[in-house]
Amino acid sequence: MPESGGETILMGVLNVTPDSFSDGGQYLDEDKAIERGVQMASDGAGIIDVGGESTRPGAETVSVAEQIERVVPVIKGLVKEIKVPVSIDSKDYEVVEAAVDAGAGMVNDITALADERIGELAAERKVPVVLMHMQETPATMQVEPKYGDVVGEVLEFLLERAGKAEKLGISKEKIFVDPGIGFGKTLEHNLELLRNIDRFVASGYKVLVGTSRKSFIGKITGKENPADRIFGTAATVALCAAKGVSIVRVHDVAEMVDVVKVCNAVGRGI
Ligand code: HH2
Numbered sequence: 535m536p537e538s539g540g541e542t543i544l545m546g547v548l549n550v551t552p553d554s555f556s557d558g559g560q561y562l563d564e565d566k567a568i569e570r571g572v573q574m575a576s577d578g579a580g581i582i583d584v585g586g587e588s589t590r591p592g593a594e595t596v597s598v599a600e601q602i603e604r605v606v607p608v609i610k611g612l613v614k615e616i617k618v619p620v621s622i623d624s625k626d627y628e629v630v631e632a633a634v635d636a637g638a639g640m641v642n643d644i645t646a647l648a649d650e651r652i653g654e655l656a657a658e659r660k661v662p663v664v665l666m667h668m669q670e671t672p673a674t675m676q677v678e679p680k681y682g683d684v685v686g687e688v689l690e691f692l693l694e695r696a697g698k699a700e701k702l703g704i705s706k707e708k709i710f711v712d713p714g715i716g717f718g719k720t721l722e723h724n725l726e727l728l729r730n731i732d733r734f735v736a737s738g739y740k741v742l743v744g745t746s747r748k749s750f751i752g753k754i755t756g757k758e759n760p761a762d763r764i765f766g767t768a769a770t771v772a773l774c775a776a777k778g779v780s781i782v783r784v785h786d787v788a789e790m791v792d793v794v795k796v797c798n799a800v801g802r803g804i
Contacts, residue, residue, distance in 0.1 A: 541798040542775040544790055545581040545621065545783040546574030547746060550604040555590040556747045556760040556785055562604070568611040575616040578791035582616065583642055583783060584608055584633070585623030589717070591676040598628045605629065606636045613637035621664070627651045634659050644668055644717065646695040650702065657703030664710045664742050664781075665695045669718025679718045685730045688713050689737065696739050710781060712742040716750060724750045728770060735778040744783035745770040768793050776801065 550567050552559045561567035571582045586604035587596040596604075601624060612620050613636070621640035622633035627649045630641050639661055646665035647653040656663045667688045669679055681687050692711040699709050711734060713727045724745075734741045745751065751766035752758055764786050771782050771790050775797035784790045 540780070541801070542779055542794045543580035543781055544578060544787055544794060545583050545742070545781050546571070546577075546579035546787045547783060547785045548574070548582055548584045548608070549588065550584060550586050550608050551588045551596075553590070553593065554585075554588040555749075558588060561608075564607045564611065567608045568615065571608065571612045571620070572615050574787040575618050577788040579618060579787045581619050581621050581640060581781065582612060583621040583623050583640075584612070584638070585642075586629065587624065587626075589644055589672045591672060591716075593672045598626050601626065601629045602632045606632055609633055609636040609638050625649070625652075627655070631655055634661060640664070642666075644714065646692070647698060647702075650698075653699050653702035653704060656699075656708070660708070662708040662710065663699060663704060664712055665692060665699060666712040666742075667691050667714040667717065672717075675718035679720050679723060681723060684719070684723045684726050685733060688727060689734060692734070692739070693737060696737075706739065709739050710742040711737065711739045712744065715743060715745050716748045719750075721750045721753050724748075728773060731774060731779060732777045740780040741774075741778070742781040742783060743770075743774045743779050745774075746782075746784040746786070764789055772797055 548571050549557050561570050584605050586601035609620050619639035621642050622638040623642040625645040630652050641656050642664040644666045696709050715724050746767050747760040747763045751763040755766045757763050771793045774782050775794050
């Protein structure tokens with residue numbers, strides 16, 4: 535796991551779903567998913583984030599049983615083949631528990647412990663957690679996102695949840711806070727959060743940011759196809775790495791690894 539204020543590492547996205555906005559349907563097959571995870575690890579990912587439910591705007595929820603069926607075989611296969619930790623991207627306690635039992639070494643909860651049992655489990659098993667901010671739910675979040683002061687409100691929420699995580703027994707160095715780019719945010723909200731990402735880094739908690747291929751990049755660049763948003767993503771990755779973000783969550787590990795290597799080198803003053 536990355537040190538606070540240390541180098542930025544990459545979390546590779548692996549969606550075992552038919553409908554994720556960017557890689558949906560590509561890795562629903564267990565062997566293909568494992569192969570992709572192994573590839574991202576060898577490309578330089580420091581963590582592989584496995585999810586069985588899309589959270590794109592308007593996405594339908596997936597039952598716990600279905601998520602477990604999708605992710606558990608992939609996690610079991612990956613932990614045998616790669617040395618870097620596997621993270622489970624789920625808000626559902628039963629899925630998180632099954633994933634940790636299968637060998638997942640990190641929990642990525644986009645609802646930031648809405649279900650406290652996830653925090654209790656992470657504390658008991660001593661696994662790091664990602665706490666993400668989202669306004670509303672994936673079904674409704676992009677209808678009309680509204681904030682008075684987006685940076686202040688998101689930061690306040692994350693600090694409250696991080697405090698709750700510590701109370702549940704998760705140590706501070708195992709907590710990552712994430713502003714939730716695209717989760718109940720307009721283009722301007724996303725830009726405001728990225729512009730002020732150093733305020734999150736200054737909170738004392740480690741920070742994770744997920745901008746990869748997201749629609750706000752398409753709005754800026756005019757690239758409608760998520761696969762054409764790689765250079766736009768690289769700009770955000772460089773910005774986050776330069777400002778001390780610990781983990782960037784990306785689809786294109788092979789491309790982004792050079793971006794973070796150079797940013798890390800400059801940051802170290804080479
Ligand atoms: N973004 C997505 C999913 N999970 N988790 C964290 N912590 N931060 C993020 O920004 C984040 C996340 C959405 O991206 P993706 O997984 O590619 O798409 P989908 O939700 O359609 O599967």
